[in-house]
Amino acid sequence: MSEDEEEYEYGTISDEEIEDDGEALVLSRIHYDLTTLQKIKRIGFWALYIMAFYYFASMNSGYLNFLEVIGIERVESRVKFLMGLLILVVCGNIAGPIAGGVGALLGDLVYQLSAIKTVRPEYLLIAVLIGAGSGIFRFNKDETLKQMKVMKLFYSLVGISIVSLGIMFLIAWIRYPGLSLESEIGKALQFNYIQFFFSELLTYLFFGPLLIALLDRVLRWASNPEGIAYRFFFTHHYEEQADHAIPLDFGGYQFFVCTRCSGTVSGIIFMVFIDYSMLQFFGYEIIHPTVALILCIVFTLPALADWGTQKMQYRTSNDVIRLITGMFLGAAIHLLVLAVEQHVIAVIIILAVSFTAFFTMFFLGNRKIKRFIMDRMKKREIHDEDDLN
Known part of the structure; x- marks a missing residue:
């Protein structure tokens, strides 16, 4: 690894790559010619x-x-x-x-x-x-x-x-x-x-x-003159992190949303659809609360692991993984509602453990990013001083 490169969320990157224009990254996410x-x-x-x-x-x-x-x-x-x-x-x-x-x-x-x-x-x-x-x-x-x-x-x-x-x-x-x-x-x-x-x-x-x-x-x-709508409220990421968002094509408008959140919303929608349609067809709940509790735990782990390891800078994810783990998380959210009917204490424990893990990795990941930025700034200050001398 060269002296002007560092390990960061997206792998080994250089100063020039860090300073890439966010708009260019947003544009690179849009594919007009689909197969x-x-x-x-x-x-x-x-x-x-x-x-x-x-x-x-x-x-x-x-x-x-x-x-x-x-x-x-x-x-x-x-x-x-x-x-x-x-x-x-x-x-x-x-x-x-x-x-x-x-x-x-x-x-x-x-x-x-x-x-x-x-x-x-x-x-x-x-x-x-x-x-x-x-x-x-x-x-x-x-x-x-x-x-x-x-x-x-x-x-x-x-x-x-x-x-x-x-x-x-x-x-x-x-x-x-x-x-x-x-x-x-x-x-x-x-x-x-x-x-x-x-x-x-x-x-x-x-x-x-x-x-x-x-x-x-x-x-x-919501869009710029080119028809691109990139709003932080829907993406949760700045343009420099546009690879965490996907564009939804609405008649030529490219509306960006957070990849994992869109998967989560989709998981909730389809899980509710399956649950309600089966309930209406059979006349009773086909997913037992205990089964729902077990599935809730199983479905939550992939999203937590994928997001956590990425936040901690150990690896990078991609659109497919974020979407799939997000859908599992969305399904888990609905299953949690079904499980609470008979397992209130267990649901509270699951929520407590999940949020504790989330905020711990969020804090440690942000601290690691902050330390990386500070080190980068110090290197640039030293480099500038050497140029002056």
Whole structure:
């Protein structure tokens, strides 16, 4: 190792490497030309998030009421605000038609199977139509508002709503051959389908484009002229440590977030999704509190070890490890909630030990970094004095 090099968090580095421009490091993290495999991965991740978000939103709306009245010879449905459909419009417009359609298919399929233990094909097709159709005029920082592309989204939503009404009646005629609209079932279906049609219009016709326009304004405010949003609140790292953050592409806006924290949030989302969908399907909690406690301990250790050894300057990590350990940590957080029902004392002990280990490594790691910086400053002072002499 040469005299002007030191061991630091990212390995052996020199003075010149330490003084590298943070903006250059941020730019190096952005990949505009994605390979086919990277594009497939991005679509897959978006589809999974849309699936989970749609499921949670549908749980807390009047969607279940429409699913339950199919084939019932009475009028029960009324106009509802269907939050799940709004999620499909916004997320589908951001992620694109493939991710939107696949996410809608998975989300609606899981919700119907867990909620009513069967599948209503008309509503499944409508969900896919909305998710995929919303992404045709995909969100883009240079077109959505500047070229009023958002109005194309509005008109496409009008068309989607009309087509969805046709899908419902088509499936009804397939399900009930020779169905008369004057029969009791025919009248009930007419009323319920029309109520769903107006629910669609109420939910996303105006709110969808409005939220997309609002998103564009927020991202434009948070970004620099090149469309890069690097905010310390979301990354927890300065630009000189941009390799700890990953960019999320929102229609050309590159929004940076902390890698491990994004993994943790993802772990919480998907663990809650699995837990709630299984609870709704089986009618009882499938993860026993004792099992949850054991898994919580096991899932916490990788994140603590990866972050701790990095903080203590023993090694460096990478995006994949940070994301995976973060997801395990997120899953552990939800499992901790399940475990506390029967193991309060054990949960308190786990939290105490985890936070003690965290703050100990945080303190020692910061002290090591501070000592490194002080040594570096002293070397530079000596070097400057030698130059003067």
